[in-house]
Amino acid sequence: MFAEFDLHVPQDLDAALTVLAGSDRQGAIMPLAGGTNMIVDLRARSVAPAALVSIGKLSGIRGISIGGGRVVMGGCTTVSDMLRHPELGAVAPSLVESARVFAGQMVRNTATVAGNICSGSPAADLVPPLLALDAHVTLASISGSRTLALASFYKGYKHMERRPDELLTELSWPLPVQNATNVFYKLARRKGDAITVVGVAVAMAVKDGKCLAPRIALGSVAPVVKRAIAAEQELDGQILTRSRIDAAARTAVEEVSPIDDIRASADYRSHCVHVLTRRLLTHAWERLACGGSQS
Numbered sequence: 001m002f003a004e005f006d007l008h009v010p011q012d013l014d015a016a017l018t019v020l021a022g023s024d025r026q027g028a029i030m031p032l033a034g035g036t037n038m039i040v041d042l043r044a045r046s047v048a049p050a051a052l053v054s055i056g057k058l059s060g061i062r063g064i065s066i067g068g069g070r071v072v073m074g075g076c077t078t079v080s081d082m083l084r085h086p087e088l089g090a091v092a093p094s095l096v097e098s099a100r101v102f103a104g105q106m107v108r109n110t111a112t113v114a115g116n117i118c119s120g121s122p123a124a125d126l127v128p129p130l131l132a133l134d135a136h137v138t139l140a141s142i143s144g145s146r147t148l149a150l151a152s153f154y155k156g157y158k159h160m161e162r163r164p165d166e167l168l169t170e171l172s173w174p175l176p177v178q179n180a181t182n183v184f185y186k187l188a189r190r191k192g193d194a195i196t197v198v199g200v201a202v203a204m205a206v207k208d209g210k211c212l213a214p215r216i217a218l219g220s221v222a223p224v225v226k227r228a229i230a231a232e233q234e235l236d237g238q239i240l241t242r243s244r245i246d247a248a249a250r251t252a253v254e255e256v257s258p259i260d261d262i263r264a265s266a267d268y269r270s271h272c273v274h275v276l277t278r279r280l281l282t283h284a285w286e287r288l289a290c291g292g293s294q295s
């Protein structure tokens with residue numbers, strides 16, 4: 001059923017990075033975290049690594065800490081870890097919502113945040129909220145580590161800013177400022193265990209009655225999960241009226257390039273980008289108690 005591969009089970013991060021450093025080409029030696037994508041890919045023979053490096057049990061790269069103005073999350077943090085964390089829901093409700101509608105219980109118990117990001121799927125549910133929260137990712141190799149914005153991590157369909165010798169060890173993002181919120185909605189054919197048809201995350205703050213630093217991140221409607229930058233720019237620094245929100249949601253549609261597939265047509269996806277973006281922007285704005293202005 002599987003092509004043959006070696007399995008390395010290193011005891012610590014340095015040992016894992018040392019094994020990965022021996023990778024002479026993309027995909028020759030691959031990290032194995034929860035395995036929920038990897039096992040499917042191995043079975044389908046869409047990947048054929050010579051070796052896997054098991055990282056799911058490594059200490060030091062799993063867990064969530066909140067303090068010093070930031071949320072820091074280890075790459076091997078599972079979806080269930082997010083749901084069990086007592087404070088995460090208060091500072092990142094969009095991320096916790098995406099965890100809540102993620103797969104089924106068994107997959108949530110083992111699927112990791114780094115595996116979700118590094119699978120490179122445009123339907124990866126944790127990515128829209130993380131993009132909207134301005135998350136950064138830390139990539140480590142035996143020669144050191146570097147941190148970059150998640151917004152610059154994806155280069156194209158399943159093509160990422162990650163060298164074969166690097167592990168995604170950590171994510172972090174700033175705690176929301178006062179009077180800010182973030183929300184997520186996953187449209188899928190079933191409530192649970194279904195691949196996303198359209199995923200939308202929105203974040204914003206309101207100061208002096210105006211929208212500040214709006215973020216709109218869209219999943220399953222382009223080769224990569226992406227932000228609708230032009231739509232965000234239309235809203236930044238503005239009082240959000242109904243017509244302004246609707247115009248920005250239409251601009252978001254211009255920024256995506258959905259495809260027809262077994263789950264939905266491109267036209268339906270575009271329609272849902274408009275409707276869901278408008279709905280989430282309205283919801284966020286009204287939640288911040290500034291929704292009185294209408295035009």
Ligand SMILES: Cc1cc2nc3c(=O)[nH]c(=O)nc-3n(C[C@H](O)[C@H](O)[C@H](O)COP(=O)(O)OP(=O)(O)OC[C@H]3O[C@@H](n4cnc5c(N)ncnc54)[C@H](O)[C@@H]3O)c2cc1C
Pocket residue numbers: 030031032033034035036037038039040055075076101102103104107110111112113114115116117118119123124125126166167168169193194195
């Ligand atoms: C039944 C089922 C339901 C699912 N439902 C959903 C869903 O609702 N939403 C959703 O978004 N996804 C879903 N998935 C996909 C999958 O569960 C997620 O993408 C998951 O987060 C992958 O994490 P993992 O730890 O299992 O990764 P793995 O399968 O171990 O790895 C995935 C990829 O990431 C790489 N990788 C893993 N960790 C690292 C790291 N630290 N650094 C660098 N590269 C790394 C691996 O080499 C591999 O290429 C589902 C899968 C199944 C089988």
